[in-house]
Structure formats: structure tokens, C-alpha cells
Amino acid sequence: MTSGKASLAAAVLLALLAVTAAAAAAPLGDAAPGVAIYERCQACHSLERNRTGPKHCGLLGRPAGGVAGFSYSAALRDSGIVWSKESLERFLEAPLTAVPGTRMGYAGVKDPQERADLIAFLAAAAPCKD
Amino acid sequence: MTDTTVLLPRRSFFAAAGRTTLSAGAVMLLAGCGTRQAAMAADPSADANILNSALGAEQEAIAAYQVGAESGLLSQPVLDLAVQFQGHHKEHADVLAKIVRDLGGQAVEPLASYDFPTDQLKSEADVLRFAAGLEKGAVSAYLGAVPLFAERELAKAAASILGDEAMHWAVLRCALGENPVPVAFVS
Numbered sequence: 001m002t003s004g005k006a007s008l009a010a011a012v013l014l015a016l017l018a019v020t021a022a023a024a025a026a027p028l029g030d031a032a033p034g035v036a037i038y039e040r041c042q043a044c045h046s047l048e049r050n051r052t053g054p055k056h057c058g059l060l061g062r063p064a065g066g067v068a069g070f071s072y073s074a075a076l077r078d079s080g081i082v083w084s085k086e087s088l089e090r091f092l093e094a095p096l097t098a099v100p101g102t103r104m105g106y107a108g109v110k111d112p113q114e115r116a117d118l119i120a121f122l123a124a125a126a127p128c129k130d
Numbered sequence: 131m132t133d134t135t136v137l138l139p140r141r142s143f144f145a146a147a148g149r150t151t152l153s154a155g156a157v158m159l160l161a162g163c164g165t166r167q168a169a170m171a172a173d174p175s176a177d178a179n180i181l182n183s184a185l186g187a188e189q190e191a192i193a194a195y196q197v198g199a200e201s202g203l204l205s206q207p208v209l210d211l212a213v214q215f216q217g218h219h220k221e222h223a224d225v226l227a228k229i230v231r232d233l234g235g236q237a238v239e240p241l242a243s244y245d246f247p248t249d250q251l252k253s254e255a256d257v258l259r260f261a262a263g264l265e266k267g268a269v270s271a272y273l274g275a276v277p278l279f280a281e282r283e284l285a286k287a288a289a290s291i292l293g294d295e296a297m298h299w300a301v302l303r304c305a306l307g308e309n310p311v312p313v314a315f316v317s
Contacts, residue, residue, distance in 0.1 A: 039263070039266060039267065039270070040267065040270035040271075040274070040317060041267070041270075042263055042264070042266070042267035042270075043187045043264070043267030043268045043269075043270060043271035044183070044186070044187055044267070044271060048247075049245040049246075049247070050245060051190060051244070051245070052183065052186035052187050052190055096176075096278065101179075103179060103182065103183055104183065105179055105180030105181070105182070105183035105184065105274075105275050105278060106183070106271065106274035106275065106278075107274045107275070107276075107277045107278050108274070
């Protein structure tokens with residue numbers, strides 16, 4: 001094998017390893033067990049109503065701080081985040097680390113499978129009625 | 131746990147539950163109120179931020195119990211218990227607001243109005259289930275807050291309130307005829 005081919009093979013191998021590692025880091029989510037995980041959020045949130053925290057219907061694809069009429073922290077409003085599975089994965093693991101200054105005083109959902117299930121639940125939730 | 135507790139007459143269960151709640155003095159002591167402990171937090175603004183999250187949830191719980199109490203759907207002794215639990219939330223809120231101010235922060239104010247699903251509250255069981263959901267959420271919220279405090283006394287105070295919310299949740303589940311303590315660990 002030439003050095004060029006060896007380099008290419010190594011690069012492909014590294015890419016495959018990276019994909020495998022990413023897959024291992026973010027397990028497939030299941031919305032059904034996500035229902036129970038979401039109950040933890042219900043001190044402050046609901047799907048349909050703004051409470052201490054903003055409503056979660058229509059969350060994926062929405063800019064952080066994007067629910068009209070809800071008073072957000074400047075930190076979250078100015079974060080530039082658009083909620084996706086990836087950004088939720090980072091935020092839900094450690095909200096105060098992901099967005100220092102957020103008012104969400106919660107340590108986070110530390111278990112990767114629980115996070116994936118919670119995100120699957122949020123993604124499957126019905127869109128907002130208004 | 132056996133099912134014995136579930137089968138106790140409701141009135142006697144509620145009477146027993148009322149005797150086991152924490153006093154305001156105990157929470158104040160745990161929170162270090164009246165001392166400078168809270169003001170010595172390593173990161174007071176971060177702690178105040180976390181406490182304000184909890185304060186907002188307590189204020190909502192106070193308003194929710196008011197809705198339940200005024201719904202006309204609660205019979206005795208459930209109504210008295212709801213008012214008692216509301217009183218606990220008021221005590222929690224008073225303590226949390228005081229600590230936030232002691233830390234140099236500005237305590238959040240209750241919202242002018244709350245958007246509760248009142249159209250779904252048509253029976254005593256509906257009100258109890260609504261309250262139980264709030265209490266369960268509160269347990270999770272305090273559990274998620276405890277590890278965040280820079281000041282350990284605040285973590286202790288939050289854990290004390292968590293215990294109170296868990297008792298509320300268990301009693302409400304019992305009133306619904308459900309296993310009051312369905313799991314060994316809360317999450």
C-alpha cells in the first residue's frame with residue numbers, strides 16, 4: 001500500500017470510528033418512555049401552556065427564546081440556539097453549562113438514553129394549537 | 131411497603147399526614163436564615179438564580195392550590211389538606227424569596243395570572259391528579275437543583291423542601307387510591 005492510500009485508509013477508518021462513537025454517544029430515543037421522563041419537567045413546563053418555563057409544543061426548529069409572550073433570560077434569548085435534537089442533547093445534559101445564565105436551575109438529564117427518550121417525546125409532541 | 135397504608139381510612143391517613151410535615155422554623159434553620167450563611171455562598175448570583183426558579187414554581191403551586199380550593203370540587207378532609215399544602219408552599223416561597231434577597235438578588239414576583247387547565251378539572255379526582263402532577267414535578271425540580279448550589283446549606287434547605295413536596299405527592303396519590311410510594315427512588 002502506498003503512503004497516499006494508507007493515509008486515505010486511515011482517514012476513512014477514523015471517520016468510521018467517529019461516526020460509531022457519535023452513534024454510541026447519542027442513543028436512539030423512544031417517545032414512549034420519554035413520557036415519564038417529561039414528568040420531571042412538569043414542575044415548570046407543559047406542552048401547551050407557558051408556566052414558570054415556556055411551553056414545549058413545536059419546540060424542535062424553534063429559536064431559543066422564541067415563544068411569544070414568555071419572559072426569557074437574556075442568556076437564552078441571545079444564545080443563538082435553534083432547538084434541534086443535537087442542541088437539545090447538549091442543553092439537557094447540563095443546562096447551566098450549555099447556556100450560563102439561563103434561569104433553568106436544573107442539573108440536567110444525565111443519562112444519555114433518558115435524554116434521547118425525552119427528546120424523542122418532545123419531537124413527537126403535537127404542534128401548538130395557537 | 132405493604133398495602134396497609136393505602137387501606138387506611140382516608141380521614142385518619144390525612145390526620146397522620148398532617149402531623150409529619152416540616153415546620154417553617156425547621157426550614158428557616160436549615161436555610162441559614164437569620165445568619166449570614168446564605169450571603170457567604172461561593173457564587174451567590176448563581177445560587178439566587180436557581181432559587182428564583184424554585185420560587186417561581188412555588189408561587190405557581192400556591193395559585194394552583196387556590197384554584198383547587200375555590201373549585202367547589204374538594205370535599206372534607208381533602209379541602210383542608212389542600213389548604214394546608216398551600217400553606218407549606220407559601221412558607222417555602224417566603225423562605226426562598228428571603229434567601230434570594232439575602233444573596234443580593236431580586237426575588238421573582240408571582241405572575242399576574244396563571245394559565246391552568248381549569249377546563250379539565252371536573253371532579254375531585256381531577257383536582258387531586260392535577261395537584262399530584264405539580265408535586266411530582268416539584269420533587270424532580272428540587273432534585274435537579276440540589277447538586278447545583280455552591281452553598282451547601284442551600285442544598286440542604288432545598289432537600290428539606292424536596293422531602294415536603296414528596297410527602298404531598300404521596301398523600302395526594304393515596305387520596306386518589308393509588309400506591310402512595312410507587313418507587314424506591316425519585317427522579
